[in-house]
Amino acid sequence: MSEAAGPLRVPRGLAGVSVADTKISKSASDGSLVYRGYPIADLAANASFEETAYLVVNGRLPTRGELRAFTNGLDGRSHVDRRVFGIMRDLGKQAHPIDVIRTAVSALGSLDREKTVAGEEASIQAKMSVLAANSRRVPGGQRPRLPKEGLGFADDLLQMLTKREASGFERWVFERVLIFYMEHDMNASSFTVRVVASTLADPYAAASAGLASLKGPLHGGANEAAMEMLLEVKDPARVVEFMDKTFREGRKLMGFGHRVYKAFDPRARLCKEYLKQMVERRREGAWLYELCDAVEREMWERKKIPPNLDYYAAPIFYLLGIEVPLYTPIFAASRVFGWMAHYNEQVEENKLIRPDSEYVGATGLGYTRIGERRS
Numbered sequence: 551m552s553e554a555a556g557p558l559r560v561p562r563g564l565a566g567v568s569v570a571d572t573k574i575s576k577s578a579s580d581g582s583l584v585y586r587g588y589p590i591a592d593l594a595a596n597a598s599f600e601e602t603a604y605l606v607v608n609g610r611l612p613t614r615g616e617l618r619a620f621t622n623g624l625d626g627r628s629h630v631d632r633r634v635f636g637i638m639r640d641l642g643k644q645a646h647p648i649d650v651i652r653t654a655v656s657a658l659g660s661l662d663r664e665k666t667v668a669g670e671e672a673s674i675q676a677k678m679s680v681l682a683a684n685s686r687r688v689p690g691g692q693r694p695r696l697p698k699e700g701l702g703f704a705d706d707l708l709q710m711l712t713k714r715e716a717s718g719f720e721r722w723v724f725e726r727v728l729i730f731y732m733e734h735d736m737n738a739s740s741f742t743v744r745v746v747a748s749t750l751a752d753p754y755a756a757a758s759a760g761l762a763s764l765k766g767p768l769h770g771g772a773n774e775a776a777m778e779m780l781l782e783v784k785d786p787a788r789v790v791e792f793m794d795k796t797f798r799e800g801r802k803l804m805g806f807g808h809r810v811y812k813a814f815d816p817r818a819r820l821c822k823e824y825l826k827q828m829v830e831r832r833r834e835g836a837w838l839y840e841l842c843d844a845v846e847r848e849m850w851e852r853k854k855i856p857p858n859l860d861y862y863a864a865p866i867f868y869l870l871g872i873e874v875p876l877y878t879p880i881f882a883a884s885r886v887f888g889w890m891a892h893y894n895e896q897v898e899e900n901k902l903i904r905p906d907s908e909y910v911g912a913t914g915l916g917y918t919r920i921g922e923r924r925s
Contacts, residue, residue, distance in 0.1 A: 557906040565809065569903075570744065574606060574891045575733045577810045583817065585733055586610070590816055594726050599704045600624075602729050603675075603887040607894075621703075627669075627676035628697045630654075631661050638681075638688040647685035647879050648770070652761040654681045659754030670753045671890040678757075678886045679703065682879035683710030704728050707883055714871030719831060723824045724870060727863050730817040731881050733888030735810075739763040739770065743889045747896040748903040760889045764882055767804065773877040776805030777864035786837070786844040793848055805861030806849050814856045821862035822846075828869055838865050 560567045577583045583590040586605050593602050597611075604612040604620045612620060634657050638650050655674065664670045684694040695710040704725035708716060716724070734740070742763040746756040764770030783792045796803055808815055825842065829835045842865055846857050867877050 557908070559908070563809075569736065569741070570896075572735065572892075572895060573609065574888070574895060575735045577735050579810055579812050581811055581814045581816050581819075583734070590730070591820065594729060594820055597729070598702065599725050599728050599732075599884075600702065602732060603703070606733050606887050606891050607671075623672050624676040624703065625697070625699075627673045628680055630677050630680050630694075631658075633661060634658060634681075635684070635688050635694055638684065639691070641689045643686075643690040645689045646765065647682075647875055648761055648765040648882070650685040650689055651678070651681045651879060651882060652758050652765075655754055655761060656758050659752060659758075662754075667753060671893070674753055674757050675886050675890060679707045679883040680710065682876070682883040683707060685879045686873065686875055707880070708870065711876055711880070712871040712873075716870055717831070720828060720870060723828060723866060726824060727821060727866055728880070728884040730821070730859055730863070731884040733885070733891065737769065738766075739885065740888060740892045744892050744896040745903045747893045748900055750897070750900070753890060753893055756893050757886060757889055760885070761882055764878060764885070770878040770881045770885075772804050772858070773860035773864045773867070773881065774874050776861045777868055777874050777877065779804055780838070780841055780845070780865065783841060783845065786841050789841070789844045789848050793845075793852070797852075803845075803849060805864065806853075806857055807855045808858045811856060811858070815858045817859040818857045818862045821859065821866060822857075825862055825866055825869075828866065832869070835869050838869065 573586065575583070575585045585593060585602065586609055588605065588611075593605075597605070600617060600621050601611060604617060634654050637657050638654055641650055641653065655678070658674065658677065662670065662673050664673050680694070680697060688694050697706045698709060701709065702725075705721055707728070708721060708724050739760040743756045743760040746759045767775050783789060793803070822842070825839055829839045842857075842862065846861070849855055849857070864874075864877060867880065868874070872880070
């Protein structure tokens, strides 16, 4: 566009605007989602978390040797410096878990001694799960729960999050949910990471910015809000009454709607089935599945808005005995792999992201002495 024509105007929130070419992942309005060309349902049925993380970060599925090296690399970097735990502890029990993790990641930027960008990224990826699991414990004055040797990424994170013993199927479900949270094309936090990466700031700065974006209830905080809503309703028989009141007061129902998916979110559809199977195998918790289904049906009947991943991930976490304030930290522990993939892709063919804006404020004003001003 010529200089005379002025800047290109785009919709608010960049809705429908493509801002980059990417090979990492793609979601579509028809309910499809691919990671590096692989349908999400295929990965959910067959891949481990570590395989999927390698795929997202490196662009292809690993060989047995590559997977072993990748896993060993994460294990070897999972130790968190006691000074980082000290900073987390000093923030106090009132600190928001995402604020705690964000501060800890910033501290890692000064304390880590990695010599390469790849090493810095691996360090953040390895430590994020430890920081997430301890983002309430340590500020609350408790001792940190640490990784255990010999466990996979998902199993290790789960044992740090809760002392409840999960069944083999429940651990498998938790790993699926982590895979779903790993990546989702140009979401708010990944775009934030790319903006920071475009300045050539280091991965610690980019991850800290991603965490800041994740704190908002319209992005990462939605899973917590969805669970709090479900616990407020409690009874499927109260769904109609609750929704009447919610919409009358002009409030949103968290866990529903998505910028891309208009008919269904494939991740939510899979999680709903996992939740149903968990309840059937445990022979308890049927009320929660029935409640989720009732709210979903009523929302579709009224507004034709489908549930998203957060809506069905939340009750899965709840049945696993995980505290609600840790739901968004779990998101971060997984999404960091997607963030680093976006960081690398941005830097590879970098151009500073610096959009324009249309000024709509006042013009032609003159300075007035303070004694002559009116409020």
